[in-house]
Amino acid sequence: MDKLLTQFLAVADAGSLSGGATTLLITQPTLTFNMRKLEETIGAPLFERSSRGVRLTRYGETLYENARLMNRLYDNTLSAIADQQRGTERGLTVGSGYSWWAMFLKDLVIDYQLEFPKAPVQVSLGNQLRLLDQMLSGDISLFLAHEIDGLNPSIGTDFIPLSRVYNAHFVHQGHPLLGVPRNRAEINEYPQIISSLAESRHERFFDISRRRTRVETVFDRTHYAFRSNSLAACIDYALATEAVLTHTHVMRDAFTKSGLFEVEQSEPPRINVAGIYVLKERRGEERVEDLIARISAAAATTLPPL
Amino acid sequence: MDKLLTQFLAVADAGSLSGGATTLLITQPTLTFNMRKLEETIGAPLFERSSRGVRLTRYGETLYENARLMNRLYDNTLSAIADQQRGTERGLTVGSGYSWWAMFLKDLVIDYQLEFPKAPVQVSLGNQLRLLDQMLSGDISLFLAHEIDGLNPSIGTDFIPLSRVYNAHFVHQGHPLLGVPRNRAEINEYPQIISSLAESRHERFFDISRRRTRVETVFDRTHYAFRSNSLAACIDYALATEAVLTHTHVMRDAFTKSGLFEVEQSEPPRINVAGIYVLKERRGEERVEDLIARISAAAATTLPPL
């Protein structure tokens, strides 16, 4: 891994050049010199220096996130090669949101495990952007998610569509919205819950000019009464309040068991595409393609068609 | 990006050390030396060398894929930082209160986005002092607000007046204040609502000796029955109680639609000036001045004249 970036990470973690120097077992002037050089090559100030240490600038923050990612990718590469040398197949790890996992990925993974007990598939659950992160750093080989709107194409992912899904709205039993079909405005009168937590550090994945959604919604942090990356927490919140949980309709049956019911929609809902995200680089690898085929087949029997 | 990995990619692409040397503008022995070193640090042979060139081993293949990814990640990072620079140093984030946003800034920003999709204007909504904070820390380039009374001149802001506005008082239908003109004392007998949330950490912006009104009122927590940074919340409160919402008169039409009506004032209302705050040091920057011109033009057609 690049020396300057490694040093940059150490400095950022330590919060000071001298602290970083201590952990790196080099001297502080060296770091002063090298970080200045890094700033020159990047073309932006990375630190605000003061007599109390250094603080990352916004550019430094961006670099930090990405350098961390590169660092992880590098480590993963080394251990992948080491695995190859030992002859142990590297396990495939699949990322997924909880919905897909519960719906059909679970069975698929269990079958796979029975078929290839020596090289099982592992699963990492999380939200889309987190999974994207993990895929880029080599932690997972592919993941299932909604098509991500406005994703920067230069990060080099393939998207394989599997199914059309729409967002449904779920509320607790006896909620005023239930009983008759409702339009969007009626639904919006209630507080909203969404089960994803956009983190600003993921903004780098997006290409603002490509977003279909209108500008306002991007800035609207107040539109949702409750946001969480935990679906269970969202369900709890929906059960306890009048708020409306918006989520893929494919979870309807599971939600019904928890006590949440779908609000009938009087307007045609907005359709999303769900599918598999995979790195362009990994297309063509035998096991990856095999897994994609299996997932596609399972999706074809379980999910609404395209 | 790491030098050895870059060279590795070039060699792999060229299919030979000497070919890679040619594209990298270095000599072949250097590459021989460096690739051997890379193999040592990785701990696996990366090439099969022959007198016809080199071929990747399976370890080399693995490294190649991941190095490509790292390469892309690095390039993406650089361009993300470059975008950030455009978006902050040269390009623009505009701050605004919700009223100005809804009234004319929204359209202006959307037009701007269409005109310059690569360097759009971003918007940060919030109250005056928060915006001031953000401008001073470089997050936004300029913002729209009322002239802030008693602002400490040493913080280095320019104020460009755009419009005269006055504070009007809004109440729900059937409110006792409606029907006849009222003076300030009569209005003050009702609880007050204000749609801004002063934070005490902003006190540093003020120069007490210059204030026309007394400092206390700004940070006075008791004077208002309800304060929120959410205008929607204030409207809800005004609709549900007898309290009086004080807000710029320019929002009158919007409020009427929500069910709030203006109280006639028997005394000449206090006139405020609304305009653009911008850092002195950013005056003269082409895009900043362009944006100021656009905002001024839009304000001239939408807002009451000075």
Place this chain on the structure above:
DNA sequence: TGCTGCTATAGATTTGCTCTATAATATGCC
């Protein structure tokens, strides 16, 4: 056998990294 690609090796050169020593500056404490 000699020509033409290629990689490998040895040693000279020079680049540039890292170190030591010290200055400059801010912060906190007495």
Place this chain on the structure above:
DNA sequence: GGCATATTATAGAGCAAATCTATAGCAGCA
């Protein structure tokens, strides 16, 4: 106010390492 103690910045010396030049070795091919 002034001293102690953090921090970063700077200058110059020394040295490690990257790169180059020159040449050897090797395989394929006519």
